[in-house]
Amino acid sequence: MLKCTACGRGYSLRKPYQRCECGEPLELELFKSVPGIGRRVWERFSGFFPFDLKPELSLGEGDTPLTKAKKLSKELGVKLYLKNETTNPTWSFKDRGTYLGIHRALQLGFEKIGTVSTGNMAASVAAYGAYAGLETYILVSSTIAEEKLKALEVYGAKIIKVHGDYGELYYKSLEIGQKKGIYFINSDDPFRIEGYKSISFEIIEEITPDYVVIPTSSGGLFRGIVKGFLELKESGLIENLPRFVVVQAEGCSPICKAFNSGKDRIERFESPHTIAHAIENPYPPSGNAVLRRLRELDGLCVTVRDGEILEAQRALGREGLFVQPASATGVSAIRKLRERGVIKEGAKVVSILTGAGLKTLSHIEAPKVEECSLESLEECFRW
Amino acid sequence: MLKCTACGRGYSLRKPYQRCECGEPLELELFKSVPGIGRRVWERFSGFFPFDLKPELSLGEGDTPLTKAKKLSKELGVKLYLKNETTNPTWSFKDRGTYLGIHRALQLGFEKIGTVSTGNMAASVAAYGAYAGLETYILVSSTIAEEKLKALEVYGAKIIKVHGDYGELYYKSLEIGQKKGIYFINSDDPFRIEGYKSISFEIIEEITPDYVVIPTSSGGLFRGIVKGFLELKESGLIENLPRFVVVQAEGCSPICKAFNSGKDRIERFESPHTIAHAIENPYPPSGNAVLRRLRELDGLCVTVRDGEILEAQRALGREGLFVQPASATGVSAIRKLRERGVIKEGAKVVSILTGAGLKTLSHIEAPKVEECSLESLEECFRW
Structure with a gap:
C-alpha cells in the first residue's frame, strides 16, 4: 500500500501511482525485518525491500565505501565519515x-x-x-x-x-x-526512495552515527535515508535515530528558507543560482515532505555559499576523494554547525558524497604546474 | 624475495628494488594460500598479499561488479562478463x-x-x-x-x-x-602487480572463465592478473588457467608486433597513434615480461582499430556501461577471435573494463536531441 506523506490517503500498489491527489508524494509504509547474510546490501536487507531484487537488472550499485576523513576529522573536531556514492556504476x-x-x-x-x-x-x-x-x-x-x-x-x-x-x-x-x-522514474518516485534506504543500512553496518548530513535538492535522497533509519529503529536494530541535516546551496534553498522561517510549505525559490547544479531545484517536488520530516524528527537545515562549497571540494580532494560541488556542501555545513556549537566535539558524523567530480570539470581551474626538461629534471625537485 | 622475471636473479625485499640489473622487471614469488571470509577482497585473500593491508590506507578499492553482458553475449555467441573497474575510488x-x-x-x-x-x-x-x-x-x-x-x-x-x-x-x-x-609507484612496480592480482581472485569467486581479455599498455595489469591466476592454480583453487588475451590498439601495438612475428623482445613502436590514449605506450616497461608469459602460457595478442574501439565503446554503453576507449578494446578483440574461430561458441569470457568514460569526454560527439516546447511536449513522443 502506498500512502500519502501529507494526508495519509492510501493507494493500491497495482497501479502506477506516484503522487497523491492532494499534490504531495506517496511513500510505502515502513518495513520491519531482520538482516541476513549476503555479499550485497540487496541480499542482506532483502526483507526491507518491496520485491525480490533481480541480479539481472543490477549493474552493481550500492555497497559503497564509508571512508574516514583524516584531516577533516581533526580540523573539525568530529569523527567524520564520508559515504562515497561516486563509486556507483554511473558514479x-x-x-x-x-x-x-x-x-x-x-x-x-x-x-x-x-x-x-x-x-x-x-x-x-x-x-x-x-x-x-x-x-x-x-x-x-x-x-x-x-x-x-x-x-x-x-x-x-x-x-x-x-x-x-x-x-x-x-x-x-x-x-x-x-x-x-x-x-x-523521477527524483522522488516512491520506489526510488526505497532504493536510497540501502545507504542507511550500509552506514549502520559500519557505525552508529550521531548526525547524517544530506545534500538536498528534490528531497528524494533525504526521504530515502530517513526512511531507512526509521525502519532500522522500527525493527529494533538501532535504539536512537541520528539527527538529520539537510544542506542546500544558499543560492537555491527553498527548503531551508521555509524551515528556518517556520513555514509549513515551501515556496518557489526565485532566481536560483549556485555552482552546485546537482542540487539547484527551485521548487523541489518532495520539499514539503522533507519539511515535515525535519520538524517531526528535530532535524536541521543549513545553507552554504558557493565559495564555501569550492573550498570543501578541495578539502575532500585532500582526503583522496574528488566529488562534484553538490557533494561537498555537507562538509561546509558541518563546519558551520561546529562553529555554532550545534554539533559537539567528537560526534560521529556521516556526510553523503552524492556524485563524482569528473562530471563537472568545467568549473575546475587548471592547476599550476612546474615545467621541466627531461635533462634537467632532477633540479626541478627542490621543494 | 624479489626475482627478475627474465634472468631469475634475486633481490632483497629490504631495499626499494624495482628492476633487475639486466633491465627487466622484478616480481614477488608466487603465494600459496587459502581464502578466508571477509567483506573485502583484501581480507578474504589476505594470505596472498605480501603484507597486512591496512584499512586506514584504503579508499575502498576493489570488489568491483562483474556484469554479464546481455546483448553482446547474444551477438558474439559467448558468455561475456565485464569486470567493471570504473567503480573504483578514482574510477x-x-x-x-x-x-x-x-x-x-x-x-x-x-x-x-x-x-x-x-x-x-x-x-x-x-x-x-x-x-x-x-x-x-x-x-x-x-x-x-x-x-x-x-x-x-x-x-x-x-x-x-x-x-x-x-x-x-x-x-x-x-x-x-x-x-x-x-x-x-610506476606502472609495473612489483607491488602494484600484487594489487592487480585481486581482480583474478574476485573473478574466480563468481565464475571460472575460459578466456580473460586484458587491454595492455605498460604490461602491469596483464602481469598482475596472470600472477593472480597462477597463484590460484598453485593453491589448488582452480584446475586450469584461462587463456589470456592481450589487446592493443593497432596504432600502438609493440607487444603484439613482437609476439606475432616471433620475436623475443619488443621494439619501440614508431609514431604511435590511437584514440585509446590509456594504452598508448610505445615502449612498455613490462613488454618483454608480457611476451614471455604469452609464450609460456599459450596466450594471444590481438590488435584493434580506432573505429572498432569506438564501436565497442557504444556497444558497452548499450549494456549500461560507459568506459574509456582503452577499456572497449576487449570487446573488439573478442569479436575478432570469434570471427577467426579461435574462441568457441558458448565460451566464458571476461573482459576487463579498465577505466571510466567520463575521463575522456572530448572525443565523444554530442548526441542528436529532439527539441520540444513544454506546451507541445506530448506531440514529441511519436517514436
Missing part, C-alpha cells in the same frame, strides 16, 4: 533508486521508462534502461551543458530538450507517461 | 595497485611518493598519496590534455610537466627517486 547515488525503479516499471508491465534530469539521474536511468532493454526517454532542460549530453550519448537513450519551465516538466512528464505508457 | 583499476604501492612505500620508510602518468595512474597516486598524507609528485607529459590536469588538481599533488621523451621518463624517475627519497 552517483541515483543508481540505487534507479535499480528499484526499474523493477517497479517491469512489475507494472511497462516497456518504456523515462526521467526528468539534467545530470546524475539522466545518466543513471539511461544506463539501467539500456541494460534492461527498455526504451528510455530522458527529458533535459534546454540549458543543459554539452559535457552532460556527451555523458548520456553512449547509453543510447532518446534525449528530448524541453524549452519551458523546468519545474513544470516534472508534473508534465507524469501526465504524458500515463497517456503514453512510459514509467517516469 | 580505474589503478587504485588496486596504488593501494599496495603505498604500503610498500611506507614499509620502506618513504615519506614521498610519485608516478609517471598522463591519466588514470596519475589520479590514483595523487588520491592515495593525499589520503596517506604523503608528499606526492606526478610527472606528466608536456602534451597532457587540460581536462586531465583538472581531474588531478583537487588532490593537491605536485605536478611536473616534463618536456622530452616520455618513455625515458619512466627510467629517469626511478633514478631521481633513489636520490631524492621518492618512491615512484
Whole structure:
C-alpha cells in the first residue's frame, strides 16, 4: 500500500501511482525485518525491500565505501565519515533508486521508462534502461551543458530538450507517461526512495552515527535515508535515530528558507543560482515532505555559499576523494554547525558524497604546474 | 624475495628494488594460500598479499561488479562478463595497485611518493598519496590534455610537466627517486602487480572463465592478473588457467608486433597513434615480461582499430556501461577471435573494463536531441 506523506490517503500498489491527489508524494509504509547474510546490501536487507531484487537488472550499485576523513576529522573536531556514492556504476547515488525503479516499471508491465534530469539521474536511468532493454526517454532542460549530453550519448537513450519551465516538466512528464505508457522514474518516485534506504543500512553496518548530513535538492535522497533509519529503529536494530541535516546551496534553498522561517510549505525559490547544479531545484517536488520530516524528527537545515562549497571540494580532494560541488556542501555545513556549537566535539558524523567530480570539470581551474626538461629534471625537485 | 622475471636473479625485499640489473622487471614469488571470509577482497585473500593491508590506507578499492553482458553475449555467441573497474575510488583499476604501492612505500620508510602518468595512474597516486598524507609528485607529459590536469588538481599533488621523451621518463624517475627519497609507484612496480592480482581472485569467486581479455599498455595489469591466476592454480583453487588475451590498439601495438612475428623482445613502436590514449605506450616497461608469459602460457595478442574501439565503446554503453576507449578494446578483440574461430561458441569470457568514460569526454560527439516546447511536449513522443 502506498500512502500519502501529507494526508495519509492510501493507494493500491497495482497501479502506477506516484503522487497523491492532494499534490504531495506517496511513500510505502515502513518495513520491519531482520538482516541476513549476503555479499550485497540487496541480499542482506532483502526483507526491507518491496520485491525480490533481480541480479539481472543490477549493474552493481550500492555497497559503497564509508571512508574516514583524516584531516577533516581533526580540523573539525568530529569523527567524520564520508559515504562515497561516486563509486556507483554511473558514479552517483541515483543508481540505487534507479535499480528499484526499474523493477517497479517491469512489475507494472511497462516497456518504456523515462526521467526528468539534467545530470546524475539522466545518466543513471539511461544506463539501467539500456541494460534492461527498455526504451528510455530522458527529458533535459534546454540549458543543459554539452559535457552532460556527451555523458548520456553512449547509453543510447532518446534525449528530448524541453524549452519551458523546468519545474513544470516534472508534473508534465507524469501526465504524458500515463497517456503514453512510459514509467517516469523521477527524483522522488516512491520506489526510488526505497532504493536510497540501502545507504542507511550500509552506514549502520559500519557505525552508529550521531548526525547524517544530506545534500538536498528534490528531497528524494533525504526521504530515502530517513526512511531507512526509521525502519532500522522500527525493527529494533538501532535504539536512537541520528539527527538529520539537510544542506542546500544558499543560492537555491527553498527548503531551508521555509524551515528556518517556520513555514509549513515551501515556496518557489526565485532566481536560483549556485555552482552546485546537482542540487539547484527551485521548487523541489518532495520539499514539503522533507519539511515535515525535519520538524517531526528535530532535524536541521543549513545553507552554504558557493565559495564555501569550492573550498570543501578541495578539502575532500585532500582526503583522496574528488566529488562534484553538490557533494561537498555537507562538509561546509558541518563546519558551520561546529562553529555554532550545534554539533559537539567528537560526534560521529556521516556526510553523503552524492556524485563524482569528473562530471563537472568545467568549473575546475587548471592547476599550476612546474615545467621541466627531461635533462634537467632532477633540479626541478627542490621543494 | 624479489626475482627478475627474465634472468631469475634475486633481490632483497629490504631495499626499494624495482628492476633487475639486466633491465627487466622484478616480481614477488608466487603465494600459496587459502581464502578466508571477509567483506573485502583484501581480507578474504589476505594470505596472498605480501603484507597486512591496512584499512586506514584504503579508499575502498576493489570488489568491483562483474556484469554479464546481455546483448553482446547474444551477438558474439559467448558468455561475456565485464569486470567493471570504473567503480573504483578514482574510477580505474589503478587504485588496486596504488593501494599496495603505498604500503610498500611506507614499509620502506618513504615519506614521498610519485608516478609517471598522463591519466588514470596519475589520479590514483595523487588520491592515495593525499589520503596517506604523503608528499606526492606526478610527472606528466608536456602534451597532457587540460581536462586531465583538472581531474588531478583537487588532490593537491605536485605536478611536473616534463618536456622530452616520455618513455625515458619512466627510467629517469626511478633514478631521481633513489636520490631524492621518492618512491615512484610506476606502472609495473612489483607491488602494484600484487594489487592487480585481486581482480583474478574476485573473478574466480563468481565464475571460472575460459578466456580473460586484458587491454595492455605498460604490461602491469596483464602481469598482475596472470600472477593472480597462477597463484590460484598453485593453491589448488582452480584446475586450469584461462587463456589470456592481450589487446592493443593497432596504432600502438609493440607487444603484439613482437609476439606475432616471433620475436623475443619488443621494439619501440614508431609514431604511435590511437584514440585509446590509456594504452598508448610505445615502449612498455613490462613488454618483454608480457611476451614471455604469452609464450609460456599459450596466450594471444590481438590488435584493434580506432573505429572498432569506438564501436565497442557504444556497444558497452548499450549494456549500461560507459568506459574509456582503452577499456572497449576487449570487446573488439573478442569479436575478432570469434570471427577467426579461435574462441568457441558458448565460451566464458571476461573482459576487463579498465577505466571510466567520463575521463575522456572530448572525443565523444554530442548526441542528436529532439527539441520540444513544454506546451507541445506530448506531440514529441511519436517514436
